Amino acid sequence: MNGEAPHNNAESTGNLTRTPLSEQVRRIMLDNLVRGRWQAGQRIVERRLATELGVSQAPVREALRDLQAMRLVESSPHRGTRVGDLSPRRLCQVYPVRAALERLAAELSLPRLAEDPSRLEEHTEGMRRAAAAEDVDAQVRHGVAFHREILRAAGNAVLLPSWESLAVELWTHLSLTRVRTGLHENARDHEPIIEAFRRRDPDVGRLLQLHILGYAPQPIGAS
Amino acid sequence: MNGEAPHNNAESTGNLTRTPLSEQVRRIMLDNLVRGRWQAGQRIVERRLATELGVSQAPVREALRDLQAMRLVESSPHRGTRVGDLSPRRLCQVYPVRAALERLAAELSLPRLAEDPSRLEEHTEGMRRAAAAEDVDAQVRHGVAFHREILRAAGNAVLLPSWESLAVELWTHLSLTRVRTGLHENARDHEPIIEAFRRRDPDVGRLLQLHILGYAPQPIGAS
DNA sequence: GCTTGAGCGATGATCGATCGTCGGTTAACG
DNA sequence: CGTTAACCGACGATCGATCATCGCTCAAGC
Structure with a gap:
C-alpha cells in the first residue's frame, strides 16, 4: 500500500527517528477520540480503517491493542472492536x-x-x-x-x-x-x-x- | 503451519470456547517465566518462538505485546524483545x-x-x-x-x-x-x-x- | 404469523512472504 | 596494530491473502 507518495502526512518532516506505523496509527486514533470524530459504541472495522489510512491491517491491529489496554475501545473475539465508553x-x-x-x-x-x-x-x-x-x-x-x-x-x-x-x-x-x-x-x-x-x-x-x-x-x- | 493434526495440544479437549492462539501463546510464555525456564535479559526471538510453538509470527507478537504491557518483557523497535527484570x-x-x-x-x-x-x-x-x-x-x-x-x-x-x-x-x-x-x-x-x-x-x-x-x-x- | 435454520456477506484471526533496519564482522586503510 | 567503513546475516515491521466465525437475512416449516 501507500503507493509512491511520501507518506509524511504527520507534522514531522524528515525527523531522524521514524516512528513505527502502529504508533502513527495510534496517535490518529487517539486524536479521533479526543476530537469526538468517533462516537461511543461506534464500530471500528480494522480493514476499513487500514484502507482509509493507507496502511495494512497489522499496524491498525497493534494500535487497537494499545487502545484496548487503555480501555478506550472494547474488543471481543470474532465480534470486532467498538469505541468504548467515554462518558x-x-x-x-x-x-x-x-x-x-x-x-x-x-x-x-x-x-x-x-x-x-x-x-x-x-x-x-x-x-x-x-x-x-x-x-x-x-x-x-x-x-x-x-x-x-x-x-x-x-x-x-x-x-x-x-x-x-x-x-x-x-x-x-x-x-x-x-x-x-x-x-x-x-x-x-x-x-x-x-x-x-x-x-x-x-x-x-x-x-x-x-x-x-x-x-x-x-x-x-x-x- | 500446524499442518493437519488437530491443534489441541492444550489441556482443553473439545471445549466449546476455542481460545485464540495468541492467548495460548501468552499462557505458555507466562508459564515459562514462572517456571524459570527463561532467565532475565534473555533474548526472545519472535520467529524462533513461533517455530517452536508451531504457529506464525503474528500470535507470538500479540502475546509479546501483552507481556510487554505487564512489564514482564522489554521491547524496543528493531532491537527485539528480551525477558524483563524479575528480580x-x-x-x-x-x-x-x-x-x-x-x-x-x-x-x-x-x-x-x-x-x-x-x-x-x-x-x-x-x-x-x-x-x-x-x-x-x-x-x-x-x-x-x-x-x-x-x-x-x-x-x-x-x-x-x-x-x-x-x-x-x-x-x-x-x-x-x-x-x-x-x-x-x-x-x-x-x-x-x-x-x-x-x-x-x-x-x-x-x-x-x-x-x-x-x-x-x-x-x-x-x- | 411466528419460529427456526440454512445461506451469505462482513470481519477478525492467522498465515507466509517481503522490506528495511540493526549489530556484529571483516577487510581495507592509515 | 588500531581505526573505520562496507558487508552480511538476523530480525522486527509491515504487507497482502486466506481461513474460520459471527450476525443477519430470508425462506421453509409448523
Missing part, C-alpha cells in the same frame, strides 16, 4: 484510580520534589500561559505534564506505566472540552501542591489525591 | 503500586464485602487446604483470588484491569518459589482483613495496603 460515568471510574496512583507517587517523590520543585513550577507557568492564550490543547499538555512529573520523580518503573495506561491526557481533554470545567483555574489549583512539596508535608499524597478527585463530576463514585 | 528489586516496585490499588479497592468495596464476605472466606479456606497439601500452585491461585475478589467487589471497571496488568499472579508465584516466604502463614494473614470488612472498619484500606507491603522484601522501596 463522564467512566471518567468517574478513571479518576479514583488515577488519584490513588498519584497519591502513592507523591509520597514516594516527596524528598526529591521538596528538594527541587522547579519542574512543577515550569508546568504551572505553562498552564497559565496556555490559559491566557485560550489554548486548550496546550493547557491540557502542561496540566498532564505537571502530574506526570510527579510520577516520574517517584522513581518507580511500574507506577508510571500503570498511570500512563489510564490515558490521563485523553480524559483530561474530554473533561475540559465536554464537561467544560473552569479553564484557567487549573493553574492556580496546582499551587498548593507545590507548596506542600516545599514544606515536606507528609499529607501531600492525600492532598494530591483529593485534588484529582475534585476534577471528577462527583468526588466519590463507587458501586 | 526482587522489581518486585519491590510492583508491590507498592499493587498495595495502593488494593487500598482503593478495599475502600470502595467496603459496604459490599461487609455485607457478604463469604467469597473471601472460601478463598482463605482454599489457601489453607492448598497449604496443607503443599500445593504451591493452588495456594497462589487462591491467594490471588482472594485479592482479586476485593478488586471485583469494588465495582470499578478501570481498577480491576489496572490491577491485572501488574501480573500479581506471576509475582506472587515468584515470591513464593524464589524468595520462599513462609508458606501456610498466608491463610492466617488474611483473617484480619476479613474481620476488618466485617466490622466495617474504615481503615480496612490501609490495613490491606500494609498487608501487601508486608509481602515485599522491604516494606518501602523508593528512589
Whole structure:
C-alpha cells in the first residue's frame, strides 16, 4: 500500500527517528477520540480503517491493542472492536484510580520534589500561559505534564506505566472540552501542591489525591 | 503451519470456547517465566518462538505485546524483545503500586464485602487446604483470588484491569518459589482483613495496603 | 404469523512472504 | 596494530491473502 507518495502526512518532516506505523496509527486514533470524530459504541472495522489510512491491517491491529489496554475501545473475539465508553460515568471510574496512583507517587517523590520543585513550577507557568492564550490543547499538555512529573520523580518503573495506561491526557481533554470545567483555574489549583512539596508535608499524597478527585463530576463514585 | 493434526495440544479437549492462539501463546510464555525456564535479559526471538510453538509470527507478537504491557518483557523497535527484570528489586516496585490499588479497592468495596464476605472466606479456606497439601500452585491461585475478589467487589471497571496488568499472579508465584516466604502463614494473614470488612472498619484500606507491603522484601522501596 | 435454520456477506484471526533496519564482522586503510 | 567503513546475516515491521466465525437475512416449516 501507500503507493509512491511520501507518506509524511504527520507534522514531522524528515525527523531522524521514524516512528513505527502502529504508533502513527495510534496517535490518529487517539486524536479521533479526543476530537469526538468517533462516537461511543461506534464500530471500528480494522480493514476499513487500514484502507482509509493507507496502511495494512497489522499496524491498525497493534494500535487497537494499545487502545484496548487503555480501555478506550472494547474488543471481543470474532465480534470486532467498538469505541468504548467515554462518558463522564467512566471518567468517574478513571479518576479514583488515577488519584490513588498519584497519591502513592507523591509520597514516594516527596524528598526529591521538596528538594527541587522547579519542574512543577515550569508546568504551572505553562498552564497559565496556555490559559491566557485560550489554548486548550496546550493547557491540557502542561496540566498532564505537571502530574506526570510527579510520577516520574517517584522513581518507580511500574507506577508510571500503570498511570500512563489510564490515558490521563485523553480524559483530561474530554473533561475540559465536554464537561467544560473552569479553564484557567487549573493553574492556580496546582499551587498548593507545590507548596506542600516545599514544606515536606507528609499529607501531600492525600492532598494530591483529593485534588484529582475534585476534577471528577462527583468526588466519590463507587458501586 | 500446524499442518493437519488437530491443534489441541492444550489441556482443553473439545471445549466449546476455542481460545485464540495468541492467548495460548501468552499462557505458555507466562508459564515459562514462572517456571524459570527463561532467565532475565534473555533474548526472545519472535520467529524462533513461533517455530517452536508451531504457529506464525503474528500470535507470538500479540502475546509479546501483552507481556510487554505487564512489564514482564522489554521491547524496543528493531532491537527485539528480551525477558524483563524479575528480580526482587522489581518486585519491590510492583508491590507498592499493587498495595495502593488494593487500598482503593478495599475502600470502595467496603459496604459490599461487609455485607457478604463469604467469597473471601472460601478463598482463605482454599489457601489453607492448598497449604496443607503443599500445593504451591493452588495456594497462589487462591491467594490471588482472594485479592482479586476485593478488586471485583469494588465495582470499578478501570481498577480491576489496572490491577491485572501488574501480573500479581506471576509475582506472587515468584515470591513464593524464589524468595520462599513462609508458606501456610498466608491463610492466617488474611483473617484480619476479613474481620476488618466485617466490622466495617474504615481503615480496612490501609490495613490491606500494609498487608501487601508486608509481602515485599522491604516494606518501602523508593528512589 | 411466528419460529427456526440454512445461506451469505462482513470481519477478525492467522498465515507466509517481503522490506528495511540493526549489530556484529571483516577487510581495507592509515 | 588500531581505526573505520562496507558487508552480511538476523530480525522486527509491515504487507497482502486466506481461513474460520459471527450476525443477519430470508425462506421453509409448523
